[in-house]
Amino acid sequence: MADEVILLDFWPSPFGMRARIALREKGVDFDPRVEDPRNKSPLLLETNPVHKKIPVLVHNGKPVCESLIIVQYIDETWGPESPLLPSDPHERACARFWADYVDKKIPVIGAVWASTGEAQEAAKKEYIEGLKVLEGELGDKAYFGGDRFGYVDVSLIPFYSWFYALETFSDFSHEEECPKLVGWAKRCMQRESVAKSLPDSHKVYDFMLELRKKIQAQ
Amino acid sequence: MADEVILLDFWPSPFGMRARIALREKGVDFDPRVEDPRNKSPLLLETNPVHKKIPVLVHNGKPVCESLIIVQYIDETWGPESPLLPSDPHERACARFWADYVDKKIPVIGAVWASTGEAQEAAKKEYIEGLKVLEGELGDKAYFGGDRFGYVDVSLIPFYSWFYALETFSDFSHEEECPKLVGWAKRCMQRESVAKSLPDSHKVYDFMLELRKKIQAQ
Numbered sequence: 132m133a134d135e136v137i138l139l140d141f142w143p144s145p146f147g148m149r150a151r152i153a154l155r156e157k158g159v160d161f162d163p164r165v166e167d168p169r170n171k172s173p174l175l176l177e178t179n180p181v182h183k184k185i186p187v188l189v190h191n192g193k194p195v196c197e198s199l200i201i202v203q204y205i206d207e208t209w210g211p212e213s214p215l216l217p218s219d220p221h222e223r224a225c226a227r228f229w230a231d232y233v234d235k236k237i238p239v240i241g242a243v244w245a246s247t248g249e250a251q252e253a254a255k256k257e258y259i260e261g262l263k264v265l266e267g268e269l270g271d272k273a274y275f276g277g278d279r280f281g282y283v284d285v286s287l288i289p290f291y292s293w294f295y296a297l298e299t300f301s302d303f304s305h306e307e308e309c310p311k312l313v314g315w316a317k318r319c320m321q322r323e324s325v326a327k328s329l330p331d332s333h334k335v336y337d338f339m340l341e342l343r344k345k346i347q348a349q
Numbered sequence: 350m351a352d353e354v355i356l357l358d359f360w361p362s363p364f365g366m367r368a369r370i371a372l373r374e375k376g377v378d379f380d381p382r383v384e385d386p387r388n389k390s391p392l393l394l395e396t397n398p399v400h401k402k403i404p405v406l407v408h409n410g411k412p413v414c415e416s417l418i419i420v421q422y423i424d425e426t427w428g429p430e431s432p433l434l435p436s437d438p439h440e441r442a443c444a445r446f447w448a449d450y451v452d453k454k455i456p457v458i459g460a461v462w463a464s465t466g467e468a469q470e471a472a473k474k475e476y477i478e479g480l481k482v483l484e485g486e487l488g489d490k491a492y493f494g495g496d497r498f499g500y501v502d503v504s505l506i507p508f509y510s511w512f513y514a515l516e517t518f519s520d521f522s523h524e525e526e527c528p529k530l531v532g533w534a535k536r537c538m539q540r541e542s543v544a545k546s547l548p549d550s551h552k553v554y555d556f557m558l559e560l561r562k563k564i565q566a567q
Binding site: 181190193195196197200201203204207208220221223224227228231232264 | 399408411413414415418419421422425426438439441442445446449450482
């Protein structure tokens with residue numbers, strides 16, 4: 132019997148994009164179910180009762196939650212011939228460290244696009260500092276792990292679809308601040324798994340503009 | 350040549366304790382180096398330049414940072430006959446989920462012991478709610494993974510050494526709120542790896558009392 136793979140997802144979510152990219156890297160057919168954050172489905176509440184958040188991967192009825200854990204699960208379950216994590220334990224620990232770094236630096240993005248004035252400037256500074264650390268780690272490599280697209284790339288590339296919105300709301304250029312990182316992002320976008328999984332930047336901007344209006348009206 | 354294993358550590362740190370427990374579970378001899386948080390060693394700054402935090406495991410000169418990543422590295426490097434993570438990918442994802450849950454709920458502990466009044470009450474409420482979710486997940490099992498001490502146990506048990514201090518500062522009883530969790534903690538403490546790695550609760554209390562005075566004086 133074929134695997135039943137359902138992905139509970141929401142299109143502008145970078146965390147959902149991670150799961151989409153990993154599944155496509157492994158060539159896994161999946162049934163994407165778009166969730167409404169204001170009206171969560173019974174399946175979402177049942178499969179992620181603790182956090183009640185997308186993404187959730189439901190594989191033959193068994194749920195896996197939290198995007199980086201989902202990506203590791205996908206890597207361990209399908210396509211051992213095209214691993215996302217390196218086989219060497221120390222290299223694997225380094226990959227986990229940088230994906231974790233991305234997750235630790237992400238919360239500040241909210242303040243870059245949703246806040247204004249001094250709070251926005253402080254958030255922008257922190258965000259760019261975080262990106263520069265990642266740019267330093269990338270260096271002159273093609274991908275974070277070297278020549279192969281892998282786990283750290285999957286964890287970070289979804290945010291590329293937010294770059295245009297962040298630049299427009301907060302008046303700076305990723306290209307000027309982190310040229311190597313933008314080069315890396317363009318390289319990643321040449322992969323079908325990434326190109327098919329990231330939404331159009333202008334659509335993300337329109338979505339965030341609407342959300343920003345709602346937040347600021349509150 | 351024998352492995353050189355150095356652990357940069359600080360005795361009251363639950364994150365450091367995780368690494369100590371995992372190394373002892375695997376029977377790995379290690380050289381514990383106690384760091385002074387106010388005067389970090391050149392080795393710490395060199396091996397963890399991004400976060401500049403303990404614990405850092407330095408294995409034959411190669412550093413691994415972030416406690417849960419260290420525990421996974423230890424599990425993948427030594428003693429495959431006594432694994433901390435389950436071999437089944439879905440069970441492994443579940444173990445990672447609960448260890449991640451512990452890490453997401455931990456920050457509130459700071460406010461339980463360091464704050465006062467309403468802020469402390471709110472933090473205590475959030476902390477106990479988090480523990481009750483963990484108690485629900487534990488249920489009637491001996492350990493989080495079933496009959497075997499494993500990854501989730503390693504991630505959570507260090508905080509048992511803080512229970513006495515938290516109760517004294519914030520006036521509640523873990524035993525009353527979460528009796529099964531306290532039973533589990535006592536069971537874990539019967540393991541040599543845990544008993545040798547957790548400091549005395551009263552020593553932790555004295556340390557936190559001093560630190561609390563300094564914070565409140567600022």
